[in-house]
Amino acid sequence: MKTKPAASKRNPAATREKLVMAAVQLILRQGFVATSVDQICREAGVTKGGFFHHFENKEAIGLAAAQGWFDYVTSVYTQSMEGADPDPLEQLHAFFDTLDAFTRDSDRLCACVVGMLSQEMALVHPGFQSAAAAHFTAWTEGLEKLLVAAKEKHPPVIDFDPERVAWFVNSLWQGSIVVAKSTQSGPMFRANMRMAREWIDSFFGIPPPQQCALTAPAS
Amino acid sequence: MKTKPAASKRNPAATREKLVMAAVQLILRQGFVATSVDQICREAGVTKGGFFHHFENKEAIGLAAAQGWFDYVTSVYTQSMEGADPDPLEQLHAFFDTLDAFTRDSDRLCACVVGMLSQEMALVHPGFQSAAAAHFTAWTEGLEKLLVAAKEKHPPVIDFDPERVAWFVNSLWQGSIVVAKSTQSGPMFRANMRMAREWIDSFFGIPPPQQCALTAPAS
DNA sequence: GTTTTCATACCAACCAGTTGGTATTAACAT
DNA sequence: ATGTTAATACCAACTGGTTGGTATGAAAAC
Numbered sequence: 457m458k459t460k461p462a463a464s465k466r467n468p469a470a471t472r473e474k475l476v477m478a479a480v481q482l483i484l485r486q487g488f489v490a491t492s493v494d495q496i497c498r499e500a501g502v503t504k505g506g507f508f509h510h511f512e513n514k515e516a517i518g519l520a521a522a523q524g525w526f527d528y529v530t531s532v533y534t535q536s537m538e539g540a541d542p543d544p545l546e547q548l549h550a551f552f553d554t555l556d557a558f559t560r561d562s563d564r565l566c567a568c569v570v571g572m573l574s575q576e577m578a579l580v581h582p583g584f585q586s587a588a589a590a591h592f593t594a595w596t597e598g599l600e601k602l603l604v605a606a607k608e609k610h611p612p613v614i615d616f617d618p619e620r621v622a623w624f625v626n627s628l629w630q631g632s633i634v635v636a637k638s639t640q641s642g643p644m645f646r647a648n649m650r651m652a653r654e655w656i657d658s659f660f661g662i663p664p665p666q667q668c669a670l671t672a673p674a675s
Numbered sequence: 676m677k678t679k680p681a682a683s684k685r686n687p688a689a690t691r692e693k694l695v696m697a698a699v700q701l702i703l704r705q706g707f708v709a710t711s712v713d714q715i716c717r718e719a720g721v722t723k724g725g726f727f728h729h730f731e732n733k734e735a736i737g738l739a740a741a742q743g744w745f746d747y748v749t750s751v752y753t754q755s756m757e758g759a760d761p762d763p764l765e766q767l768h769a770f771f772d773t774l775d776a777f778t779r780d781s782d783r784l785c786a787c788v789v790g791m792l793s794q795e796m797a798l799v800h801p802g803f804q805s806a807a808a809a810h811f812t813a814w815t816e817g818l819e820k821l822l823v824a825a826k827e828k829h830p831p832v833i834d835f836d837p838e839r840v841a842w843f844v845n846s847l848w849q850g851s852i853v854v855a856k857s858t859q860s861g862p863m864f865r866a867n868m869r870m871a872r873e874w875i876d877s878f879f880g881i882p883p884p885q886q887c888a889l890t891a892p893a894s
Numbered sequence: 895g896t897t898t899t900c901a902t903a904c905c906a907a908c909c910a911g912t913t914g915g916t917a918t919t920a921a922c923a924t
Numbered sequence: 925a926t927g928t929t930a931a932t933a934c935c936a937a938c939t940g941g942t943t944g945g946t947a948t949g950a951a952a953a954c
Contacts, residue, residue: 489708574857588857631850638793638807
């Protein structure tokens with residue numbers, strides 16, 4: 457029991473997290489550049505002095521928001537997979553199912569903090585560029601490991617490079633976000649993911665279901 | 676000879692275009708929100724008064740930049756295809772080849788004005804949302820027509836919905852931009868496009884080349 | 895009593911947009 | 925050709941408000 461002063465007047469860790477969570481929400485909605493420090497403070501119920509006590513500058517909370525979002529998304533995926541079948545191919549399917557469910561939840565925006573920061577900042581600011589690259593790489597490595605394990609357990613009928621396919625899937629994911637944002641088409645997002653899933657299945661000789669994503673009506 | 680005062684002191688059409696081109700370049704590099712009107716004016720060699728004579732507000736030049744970029748990209752693709760083989764499947768290949776060549780040209784950034792505006796503005800500003808959606812839709816319809824024509828000429832061995840595949844390809848394109856921006860990986864971008872190309876080829880029973888994108892070393 | 899955590903008040907730089915004006919041009923009359 | 929007029933194209937200077945960031949101080953925690 458070393459933690460929790462709980463209901464004390466000050467709680468620096470909680471204040472910091474409130475700021476990060478506010479930043480994440482604002483960045484998801486309107487992007488990083490359009491989000492002002494004042495706005496983050498207002499949303500979090502913290503004054504500017506408090507903000508700059510916890511974060512050296514605006515860049516710092518941007519990076520913290522990216523990290524927070526990465527941790528959140530990663531935990532959602534790992535949770536959805538660790539409960540499921542130990543078969544790596546089934547875990548891969550669980551991953552796609554989670555992505556699918558994500559877009560059906562209207563509370564959660566079809567957006568990604570890491571993608572946003574990559575798009576807005578990568579070409580202008582090396583710190584954001586390498587941070588976004590690191591997050592993308594970590595996500596890709598997670599997918600890659602699943603694909604490697606799936607290859608070991610299920611001999612593929614078509615050979616493929618797991619790393620390359622993992623980058624493909626993550627690129628498709630990010631791009632579907634970008635396109636769905638303006639077309640406001642959740643069904644298109646989900647169809648994209650289902651096509652990718654059935655594409656990967658085909659490597660293992662798994663035939664598409666009768667309701668194939670390539671031809672079936674939208675859902 | 677109705678046109679061209681040429682070297683006169685005033686040239687409203689040229690001034691407007693200078694502003695749009697400056698906006699496009701700045702948006703590609705640093706995004707729309709981070710680009711100030713002053714910056715656009717400086718880059719174009721036009722004063723603020725001149726700017727607001729041609730554009731009602733900042734939104735107006737954002738939309739004009741999106742339109743200008745759309746026209747530019749579309750013309751690059753149509754040019755690359757109208758010179759090529761009339762076979763729609765070959766034209767589709769020419770499309771992928773153009774995309775590939777695009778990323779090898781270091782002068783041209785790996786970025787898209789429409790994707791940028793969709794990412795930054797779609798959730799906050801209806802005008803940008805519908806403009807980006809219109810451009811994405813137009814690009815997708817172009818691809819869809821090629822796929823429909825290819826299906827008519829070459830009976831596919833796997834049936835597919837051309838519209839859905841077109842959205843898939845364009846989403847992958849946008850996402851590859853987002854990811855490549857931070858990972859700075861042109862080869863990954865090109866591998867993604869080659870995998871999509873061979874995926875589509877497989878619908879028509881065309882086997883992957885010996886240097887298959889799924890396994891071959893990067894280029 | 896020192897350090898941490900936060901609040902208040904403030905700053906220079908920059909933001910989109912406006913002002914009031916001038917120079918250029920096209921249309922037309924002479 | 926030339927003078928007149930009206931509209932267009934452009935400019936320098938400015939406005940109110942916002943930006944990221946700071947200086948100072950006070951209350952809480954150790």
